Amino acid sequence: MSEFAIKNDVAGQAKCRSQPPNSGGKILVHHLLAEFMGTALMIIFGVGVHCSEVLKGTKYRGSGHIFAITTWGFGITIALFIFGDVCINPAMVLAQCILGNLSWAVFIPYSVAEVLGGVIGAMIVWVMYADHFKASEEEVSPITIRNLFSTAPAVRNLPRNFFVEFFDTFIFISGILAISEVKTPGIVPIGVGLLVWAIGMGLGGPTGFAMNLARDMGPRIAHALLPIKNKANSDWQYGIIVPGIAPFVGAACAALFMHAFFGIG
Structure with missing residues (x-):
């Protein structure tokens, strides 16, 4: 769930908080690390709240879905x-590539960095x-x-689950692209967090709103790799088809709609 569009400058390099002065490869590495760490932090908050809610002996066991959804929203905001103008979502990277704000050359590297961030973030939660x-x-x-x-x-x-995740993501990415047009400082992280909260509460029930x-x-x-006792299968079929x-x-x-209808891009 998450994610603010990265905007390009005239030189074609995406702007990122604390961008190093050097160009080329160092900037790409900087962006990859930002995507990796931003995604890891999002997952630490998100998977962490589920563990806090479900596992035996935690202080907040049984706290409910509002507690969990709110933490996801706040966690993405933080x-x-x-990390500034990061995507922390391969779907947002795709949208930005379609809109011409990111080069297609970064689509796979950014997406891999984000998935690896998800792996490490979940492993950190398991240790905690x-x-x-x-x-x-x-x-x-x-x-x-x-x-x-x-x-x-x-x-x-699966067909209905697919449609739910498709529609949730369509609303999510459309909402982020619209919020990104507002130039008030600090509004994007707050707006995206509220958007996550609204989608989770209103549309998250059928599939858990991965997006x-x-x-x-x-x-x-991470679940497949960790030494968890009596581990269930990882359900790769669902993971690849629906949230994948x-x-x-x-x-x-969403990118095509927002460009055609509102001229965003």
Whole structure:
């Protein structure tokens, strides 16, 4: 879930907070690290709140979905305030490439950096909650443990699940592109956080509103790699089809719609 568009300057290099003075490869590495760290921080907040809500012995166990969705929204806001004009979502990278604000050459590197950030962020959460994972081994089901890391549908119906993630992402990316047009300082991180909160509350029930390959696939990979006892299968079919592909389709449609209807791009 997340994500502010990176704008290009006249030289074709994307502007980023604390951009180093050197050009070329060093700037690309700087951006890749920003995407990696921003995504990792988002996942630390997001997967962390699910662990806090579900695992045995945590101080906030049973706190509910409002607690979780609010933390996702606030967490994304903080990540954007810290790292500036990052995408932290491969779907947003795609949208910016379609709109001409990013070079297609950075699409794969940015996306890989974001997924890796999701992996590391989820692993950090596992270390932080290791005692609670151990305490929950006999009480919390393996599937529930898996779902702390990645999304899962309330009712498994892949075509409908795909449509939900497509539509959620369409609204999400359209909203971010619109918010990005407002020039008031600080409004974008706050606006994106509120957008995440609204989508989560209104549209998140069927699938968990991933809207972001890095948000789902990164933690899903982490779950597959971590030494979790009695581990459930990683459900790669769902992960690839629904939170994997649908957000890209939604983002592409959002970029084309916002450009055609509002001239954004």
